[in-house]
Amino acid sequence: NAGVTQTPKFQVLKTGQSMTLQCAQDMNHEYMSWYRQDPGMGLRLIHYSVGAGITDQGEVPNGYNVSRSTTEDFPLRLLSAAPSQTSVYFCASSSFRRGGASYGYTFGSGTRLTVV
């Protein structure tokens, strides 16, 4: 099925461990983003990419790295996990029409991460 695939769905880490959250889309979308969702905080943008080889920071980038070597994949790396990174992480992708009107983002089903 076409869409955005995130793995894993659940993960428990110890403080200081590193890991990579995977995100892949098969819709040939140029734009991809990572968000975290916390109670009472809504969704906050971590990093985003406007195409292969191009990434930029969002609102809360500290402690996270990204790269975009292909159009399809946009992994999110936690360098040294902290309890404050306990959250639900969503990956999303989109394409835009010429002139900038958006078709709307497609979201993955999320990764629930707990750091103990």
Add this chain to the structure above:
Amino acid sequence: GNSVTQMEGPVTLSEEAFLTINCTYTATGYPSLFWYVQYPGEGLQLLLKATKADDKGSNKGFEATYRKETTSFHLEKGSVQVSDSAVYFCALTDRGSTLGRLYFGRGTQLTVWP
């Protein structure tokens, strides 16, 4: 800058009641506007969208009209069902230098009782 403000919840309604969730926005350019819905334990799904002034987005009985003069995109449904219980997010993407970024409101929890 760009931002979205939506009414705080939670909103609790009886089945078949009329729903309005208010959303206003600030944008530096000419945004596209969205409503997303998140059912318990799931990711966000695009509910409807509008890309220019006076456009009306609609889906599953929900509607929202892009009002440039009032910078609003209020979500409405004439008769809600228990299955509409979810969190609803208003969002925008702008053009120009911030193209590609999606700006969200805080979300509104809707609970519909039978």
